[in-house]
Amino acid sequence: MQIFEQWVQWINIHWVTIIVVLHIGVSIMSSLHVLMFKENERTSLAWIGLVIFSPVIGSLFYWLFGINRIKRSARKKHPQILKQDFRSPEQPNKISHIPAYWHPAVIAGHNIHPVNYVSDNSVEPLVNGDMAYPEMIQSVNAAHRYIVLSSYIFDCDSLGQQFVDALSDAHQRGVIVNVLLDGVGIGYSWHKSDRALKKLGVKTARFLPAISLTTVRFINLRNHRKILCVDGDVAYVGGMNISKNNEVKSAEDPIDDIHFKVTGPVIDQISQVFAEDWFFATGELIEFPSFVQNTITQTSNKSVIARAIQDGPDEDHNKIRWTLINALVCAQTSVKIMTPYFIPDQTLMTSLHAAALRGVSVEIVVPGHSNIPFVDWVMEANFSRIIQHGVKIYKNNRPFDHSKIVVIDDIWSFVGSTNWDARSLEFNFEINLECFDKQLNAKLSAFFLSKKQNSLPVTQQEISNLPIYKRIRNNLFRLFSPYL
Structure with missing residues (x-):
């Protein structure tokens, strides 16, 4: 007891020295980590300043939110035989159905x-949950062997309960079911859907749980992928979470969105992304059924050349950014972009401006109001820079449009879970489909046109008439855009 009292007394006397020594030690360690692993000079300087001038708190904030890379054991330990069919260090397959001017992009894309x-x-x-959810649930109900589902948000509402029931019924009839939910995204719903599934015997896992002591420093790294694969016969990918708000016709707070039903051999690439994520989260290897040619569902369009591109703050870092830059270089007539959050970095913005300077029509549709006000302020701060060199941006009048598509010319499209912001391109695990097909592009162009017709163009006069206090607010928040 006496020793404890002496210890407390010593701390009371030297507490200032202890804090100073702790601050210096942690600051040096944090600053060295910034210097070694941060690539952007301005971001690095900002972090070092925060670490030095905010004792202890700055370092804590950096280790919680500043780390944007992890090393995943999935790439090292996952059996390579599962990758051999579609991962190849050699030159890409010859594609004869696309214009000649895209052939160099295919070679570059394969190198990326x-x-x-x-x-x-x-x-x-x-389009919207009104179309997507019935198709997805029907596929789950028709499953015979295996279902894998990954989602950022899986609300345990009336719509989520339909998925819970369908997945549980599949499990009861002997189908293997694996459900992977993001460790932070699961918190959007008060009632946790994974708990409901576990009670019914369905196997679930959380990707980087936010409350885990071993992964708390990766709290800013989220699995934003939306994947549903059934039996190797059909898959669904896109930007749509599982929530009744996506059922636009009946939702109180509707969210517009677009999802994609996929059949064909590219399903193997999609399911493999899930398998790697599942292994990373659980350490468990799964062998999802491969696509078999004679199981293609009869559809009107089986002409799409496609591949899955995964991106994340790991070995796949920057693959989607480079894919976008590569495609923008090839644009000859038009670039159409829909995204809920448009805060591109300087490299992507320069690529868009370069396309516009070549005479390419560059059009971007964003929500008039998103679900994150300060992101709207940052987008508004960037409007004057965006519309330079002929780039056109439109604000959609719908309550909130979460759709994510890129359509270039009449042949190339890019669909999936990725937004045009630092959060998505730097910190999130994402999956997109890179597609070559004129029929698909025609459908997506018509979809884009319908959104554009319900939008208002951003003009220089509108920007100039913005009150000074809003301009100050917007530009203040723009300073934090690398972290949004």
Whole structure:
């Protein structure tokens, strides 16, 4: 007891020295980590300043939110035999169905992400949950062997309960079911859907649980992928979470979105992304059924050449950013972009401006109001820079449009879970489909046009008339855009 009292007394006398020594030690360690692993000079300087001038708190904030890379054991330990069919260090497959001016982009794309382009796929747009959810649940109900589902948000509402029931019924009839939910995204719903599934015997896992002591420093790294694969016969990818708000016709706070039903050999690439994520989260290897040619669902369009591109703050870092830059270089007539959050970095913005300077029509549709006000302020601060060199941006009048598509010319499209912001391109695990097909592009162009017709163009006069206090607010928040 006496020793304890002496210890407390010593701390009371030297507490200032202890804090100073602790601050210096932690600051040096944090600053060295910034210097070694941060690539952006301005971001590095900002972090070092925060670490030095905010004793202890700055370092804590950096280790919680500043780390944007992890090393995943999945790439090292996952059996390579599962990758051999579509991961190839050699030159890409020859594709004869695309214009000659895209051939160099195919070679560059394969160097960016050495996954083969595969033909004979169908990629069918499903607008809003009113179209997507019934198709997804029907596929789950028809499953015979295996279901894998990954989602950022899986609300345990009336719509989420339909998925819980369908997945549980599949499990009861002997189908293997694996459900992977993001460790932070699961918190959007008060009632946790994974708990409901576990009670019914369905196997679930959380990706980087936020409350885990071993992964708390990665709290800013989220699995934003939305994947549903059934039996190797059909898959669904896109930007749509599982929530009744996506059932636009009946939702109180509707969210517009677009999802995609996929059949064809590219399903193997999609399911493999899930398998790697599942192994990372659980340490468990799964062998999802491979696509078999004679199981293609009869559709009107099986002409899509496609491949899955995964991106994340790991070995796949920057693959989607480079894929976008590569495609923008090839644009000859038009670039159409829909995204809920448009805060591109300087490299992507320069690529868009370069396309516009070549005479390419560059049009971007964003929500008039998103679900994150300070992101709207940052986008508004960037409007004057965006519309330079002929780039056009439109604000959608819908309550909130979460759709994510990129359509270039009449041949190339990019669909999936990725937004045009630092959060998505730097910190999130994402999956997109890179597609070559004129019919698909025609559908997506028509979808884009319908959104554009319900939008208002951003003009220089509107920007100039913005009150000074809003301009100050917007530009203040713009300073934090690398972290949003």
